[in-house]
Amino acid sequence: MTEDEKEALFTSLYGSLREIAGRLVQRERPDHTLRPTALVHELWLRLVREDGAQWRDERHFEFLARFLMQRILREYARRRHARKRGGRSVHVPIEEGLAAARESSDDLEAFCAALDSLRQVDPRLEKVVHFVSFGMTQDEIAEHLGVSARTVRSDLALARTWLRTEMERVS
Secondary structure (H helix, E strand, O other): OHHHHOOOOOOOHHHHHHHHHHHHHHOOOOOOOOHHHHHHHHHHHHHHHOOOOOOHHHHHHHHHHHHHHHHHHHHHHHHHHHHHOOOOOOOOOHHHHHHOOOOOHHHHHHHHHHHHHHHHHHHHHHHHHHHHHOOOOOOHHHHHHOHHHEEEEEEEEHHHHHHHHHHHHHH
């Protein structure tokens, strides 16, 4: 993908990225100072700086973008804690961890490959992971898919286990 194509993709997805950033920032503490627009702009700066940052398609780009935005927020929180409280660690929920806690591009690639495989095995499980990774609550997912919240919780637990196993298998 050329630089112009990357920029065009980023521009076309800007609104969607801004919504994702808004949901991520909403989860932060009330006095959080990093705003969604700033988060998206920081994302773009990181994408521009990344030599060899590649993505296969729009979906892969969205996963990469979410991953990087969550990393930016974690780094922002760590810096804040380091200044104020001597470097306390930040708790990252499992849902965010599944979608974005992988620190290397190899792990991200393995996660995306595992998610693609999950779609082949059970498309609903893949959708649940996808919706959780984009900030939807379990109740919202249940309503969207026309199932119970209990089914979503069960699907999410099954998907977590399946993805971990699949990623360990390919590693």
